[in-house]
Amino acid sequence: MVAAGCGTDPLSNGGFEIDCGGHPCDWIVTEGQASFGSGWHDGDPAIDLSGAGRAVVEQRAAPLHLLERELLLEAAIACGPGVSLRFELNWYAQGSAAGATFWATQPQLIDSRPLTVDQTGVFQFKKLTASPSLEAQGLVFRIVKEGAGQALVDEIHLRPYYDQQGGY
Amino acid sequence: MRRHVLWVLALLALPRMASAQQAELEAEADEPERGTLIFNLRGGGYVRADDGYLAHAQTFGFDRIAQASGGVLEAGVQAAPRVWLFASYSGFESRAQRRLSKLELGSEAILAHVRYEVWSWRSHPRYPWLYLNPQPGHLRLALQASAGAGLYRLHESLDEAVQDASAFGLRVGGDFLLHWHWLGFVIGYAYHHTSAQVGDRLGGTVSAGGHEISLGLSLRF
Numbered sequence: 001m002v003a004a005g006c007g008t009d010p011l012s013n014g015g016f017e018i019d020c021g022g023h024p025c026d027w028i029v030t031e032g033q034a035s036f037g038s039g040w041h042d043g044d045p046a047i048d049l050s051g052a053g054r055a056v057v058e059q060r061a062a063p064l065h066l067l068e069r070e071l072l073l074e075a076a077i078a079c080g081p082g083v084s085l086r087f088e089l090n091w092y093a094q095g096s097a098a099g100a101t102f103w104a105t106q107p108q109l110i111d112s113r114p115l116t117v118d119q120t121g122v123f124q125f126k127k128l129t130a131s132p133s134l135e136a137q138g139l140v141f142r143i144v145k146e147g148a149g150q151a152l153v154d155e156i157h158l159r160p161y162y163d164q165q166g167g168y
Numbered sequence: 169m170r171r172h173v174l175w176v177l178a179l180l181a182l183p184r185m186a187s188a189q190q191a192e193l194e195a196e197a198d199e200p201e202r203g204t205l206i207f208n209l210r211g212g213g214y215v216r217a218d219d220g221y222l223a224h225a226q227t228f229g230f231d232r233i234a235q236a237s238g239g240v241l242e243a244g245v246q247a248a249p250r251v252w253l254f255a256s257y258s259g260f261e262s263r264a265q266r267r268l269s270k271l272e273l274g275s276e277a278i279l280a281h282v283r284y285e286v287w288s289w290r291s292h293p294r295y296p297w298l299y300l301n302p303q304p305g306h307l308r309l310a311l312q313a314s315a316g317a318g319l320y321r322l323h324e325s326l327d328e329a330v331q332d333a334s335a336f337g338l339r340v341g342g343d344f345l346l347h348w349h350w351l352g353f354v355i356g357y358a359y360h361h362t363s364a365q366v367g368d369r370l371g372g373t374v375s376a377g378g379h380e381i382s383l384g385l386s387l388r389f
Binding site for chain 1: 220223224225227228229266267268269271325326327328329368369370372
């Protein structure tokens with residue numbers, strides 16, 4: 001269970017350090033070529049989406065218990081000039097089907113909110129976003145890369161915005 | 169009458185005696201001090217020469233890796249008037265932690281330096297009004313310019329990933345020393361240049377060289 005309470009991050013393993021039998025827990029490659037290996041340093045794992053073509057990596061988080069709609073997405077990125085990178089946040093409400101898990105209830109997509117990375121080089125990405133509703137209980141978080149060139153992503157965090165303001 | 173003559177003669181001789189003592193003190197103060205030893209123990213900060221590595225480390229969550237601290241231990245001997253020969257060992261380290269991961273950068277240098285006393289001043293019997301007890305050389309101030317060379321080593325680790333580099337390098341700097349008798353204080357700046365460097369996977373590099381500012385205790389014998 002993933003809870004987004006005070007100071008908590010709906011995403012888990014944003015630093016790719018938690019290992020689940022040879023790959024980082026909770027992250028999967030759904031499209032194209034991507035690897036979970038060394039990032040900026042041989043001792044620091046990250047998602048490496050470098051190479052040609054489209055690649056998509058995703059994480060599913062549910063059930064969420066959002067206390068705030070305003071969220072700040074942060075990531076450490078190394079992005080070459082020929083690469084287009086974006087994050088997609090697909091928010092879901094619980095479905096009506098019977099199922100043992102949230103994703104087995106056929107959840108309904110409430111909204112899809114992309115965040116485009118409009119910078120190249122090595123930098124810290126920070127952008128505000130918002131969940132469509134506090135009732136959103138599921139999140140499919142995707143990293144989508146298109147084009148050719150270097151694309152490393154690490155330290156992905158989605159935090160309630162009030163935390164960044166020294167809030168409650 | 170005879171007693172009065174003796175008093176007058178004694179009074180006349182006093183300035184000459186004082187002048188002789190003064191000359192002796194001045195000669196002592198002006199003597200070159202070959203063989204004098206200085207030991208310095210100082211602590212300070214180090215700003216490493218960097219081409220992207222430190223910024224990359226900070227971007228990926230290792231804050232404060234740029235701030236290195238450490239110490240310098242050095243011993244010197246006066247080889248000629250104004251000229252000192254020094255040997256030194258220095259070590260500076262910086263650490264940054266991100267959750268359970270620890271990034272460490274440590275540099276060491278073993279160097280030999282030649283230092284030239286650009287300016288010096290010491291308490292002198294020519295100016296007795298400055299001191300309660302004007303012995304020569306009680307208080308000394310000196311400004312030294314230095315040039316040195318030696319071996320530099322840089323060690324870097326992020327958890328189990330380790331890199332090491334060592335190379336010859338050069339050091340130039342300046343030091344200000346203040347001594348009261350044998351006890352003193354030293355403050356100095358040095359720039360180190362060496363090709364001992366390590367890199368990251370994004371092309372950033374960091375060197376064992378850089379800017380050093382240190383201050384500490386100085387003993388003079």
